Amino acid sequence: MSLIVEKFGGTSVGTVERINAVADKLILKHSRGEKLVVVVSAMSGETNRLISLANAISDKPSAREMDVLVSTGEQVTIALLSMALHRRGNDARSYTGGQVSIRTDNVHSRARILDIDGERILSDLDKGRIVVVAGFQGVDGQGNITTLGRGGSDTTAVAVAAAIKADECRIYTDVDGIYTTDPRVVPEAKRLDSITAEEMLELASLGAKVLQTRSVEFAGKYKVPLRVLSSFEDGPGTLITYEEEDTSMEAPLISGIAFQRDEAKLTIRGIPDHPGVAHQVLGPISDAHINVDVIIQNASAKGLTDLTFTVPRADYQACLELLERLVEELGARDVKGDDKIAKVSIVGVGMRSHTGVANKMFKTLADKDINIQMISTSEIKVSVIIDDSKLELAVQSLHETFDLDS
Ligand code: ASP
Numbered sequence: 001m002s003l004i005v006e007k008f009g010g011t012s013v014g015t016v017e018r019i020n021a022v023a024d025k026l027i028l029k030h031s032r033g034e035k036l037v038v039v040v041s042a043m044s045g046e047t048n049r050l051i052s053l054a055n056a057i058s059d060k061p062s063a064r065e066m067d068v069l070v071s072t073g074e075q076v077t078i079a080l081l082s083m084a085l086h087r088r089g090n091d092a093r094s095y096t097g098g099q100v101s102i103r104t105d106n107v108h109s110r111a112r113i114l115d116i117d118g119e120r121i122l123s124d125l126d127k128g129r130i131v132v133v134a135g136f137q138g139v140d141g142q143g144n145i146t147t148l149g150r151g152g153s154d155t156t157a158v159a160v161a162a163a164i165k166a167d168e169c170r171i172y173t174d175v176d177g178i179y180t181t182d183p184r185v186v187p188e189a190k191r192l193d194s195i196t197a198e199e200m201l202e203l204a205s206l207g208a209k210v211l212q213t214r215s216v217e218f219a220g221k222y223k224v225p226l227r228v229l230s231s232f233e234d235g236p237g238t239l240i241t242y243e244e245e246d247t248s249m250e251a252p253l254i255s256g257i258a259f260q261r262d263e264a265k266l267t268i269r270g271i272p273d274h275p276g277v278a279h280q281v282l283g284p285i286s287d288a289h290i291n292v293d294v295i296i297q298n299a300s301a302k303g304l305t306d307l308t309f310t311v312p313r314a315d316y317q318a319c320l321e322l323l324e325r326l327v328e329e330l331g332a333r334d335v336k337g338d339d340k341i342a343k344v345s346i347v348g349v350g351m352r353s354h355t356g357v358a359n360k361m362f363k364t365l366a367d368k369d370i371n372i373q374m375i376s377t378s379e380i381k382v383s384v385i386i387d388d389s390k391l392e393l394a395v396q397s398l399h400e401t402f403d404l405d406s
C-alpha cells in the first residue's frame with residue numbers, strides 16, 4: 001500500500017465546490033488503496049484578507065499575534081475538507097500544525113520546521129482514516145503558534161512526507177507542472193517531465209511561483225519524491241529528482257530559461273582601490289535591506305576601480321541616493337545607473353559535463369544584436385544582464401537555440 005502526501009493550494013480549495021471536488025478525488029484514490037495525508041492552504045484570498053484586517057487595526061501588528069491570526073485560514077480549510085470526506089464515508093481527521101507536533105523555531109512569520117512527530121498521523125492512517133493537516137503553521141518550543149512564510153504549505157507537505165517517509169509528495173496547484181520557460185513569453189514552452197531539485201532552485205523565478213523555494217531545499221535534504229501537478233486536469237505533472245546527472249549524448253544541455261524584469265543596475269566609478277572597498281560600498285546597501293544580485297568589480301587601473309551591481313528596480317532610487325552620498329565619502333568619481341535592464345538565465349545540470357554552453361548563449365544573443373551588459377555564472381547556470389526591451393527576443397531565441405521547443 002503506498003503512502004502519499006497530497007497538498008492542495010488556495011485556488012484548489014478556493015470554494016465549497018472545489019473542496020467537494022478535492023474530496024471526491026481523495027476518496028477515489030483511497031479506495032484504490034492509497035494511504036493519504038492531505039495538507040491544505042487557506043482558501044484563496046483568505047491569507048491576504050486576514051493580513052489586511054490586521055493592517056486596518058494597527059500599523060505595527062505584533063508578529064506573534066499576526067501568526068495567531070493568519071494561521072486561522074488553514075484551520076478553516078482542514079475542517080471543511082474533513083467534513084466533505086465524512087459525507088463521503090471516510091472517518092477523516094483534521095489537525096492543526098501544533099496537534100501533530102510540527103515544531104519550529106520561534107521566528108514568527110518565517111519559522112523553520114525543526115521536527116514533526118509522525119506517530120499520530122501514522123496511527124490514524126492505520127485506522128483507514130484520511131488525515132488532513134493544516135499547512136503553513138507550527139508551534140515553537142513554548143507552544144506559540146508560528147507560520148512558515150508565504151507559500152509555506154508546500155514546506156509543510158514536504159516536511160510531513162519526510163517525517164512519515166511517504167512514497168511520494170504531490171503538490172497540486174493551478175499549473176500542470178514546471179515549464180521550460182514562461183509560456184506567456186514563449187508559447188512553445190514545454191512542460192518538463194522531470195527536473196533536478198538543483199535546477200529547480202536555480203530556476204527560482206520560474207519555480208518560485210509554483211513551489212515555495214524552501215520546500216524544494218527541504219525536499220532535497222531528505223530526498224522526498226516530489227511531484228507538481230494540476231488540480232484541475234489529470235496529467236503526470238513534473239517530478240523533482242535527485243539522481244546523478246544524465247551524461248548521455250542526448251541529455252538536454254539546458255532544462256529551462258528563467259528571467260527577471262524589474263531589475264536595475266548601478267555603477268560607482270573611480271573608487272580608490274584598497275582592501276575593504278566592496279564592503280564599504282555594499283555594506284550600506286545591505287544595511288538598507290536592499291538585495292544585491294549580480295556584482296562585478298573591474299580590474300583596477302591606476303589604483304582606481306569600478307563596481308557594478310544589480311538591485312530590484314523598486315530599490316533603484318534609494319540605492320542611487322545612497323551611492324551618491326558614498327561617492328563623496330570614498331572619494332570616488334561618480335555614479336551611473338540604468339533602471340531598464342533585465343536578467344536572463346539558462347539553467348541545466350548538463351553544463352557540468354558539456355563545454356561551450358555559455359558561448360552558445362552569447363552567440364545567440366550576438367546574432368540577435370542583443371548587447372550583454374553583465375555576465376555571472378554558477379556551476380549550472382549562466383545569467384546575463386541585457387536591455388529590458390530585448391528580454392522577449394532573448395528568451396525566445398535561447399529557447400530555440402537550446403532545442404527546448406521540441
Ligand atoms: N496561506 C498561506 C499563503 O497564502 C500559505 C500557503 O498558501 O501556502 O501564503
Ligand code: MG
Pocket residue numbers: 009151154209210211212
Ligand atoms: Mg503556493
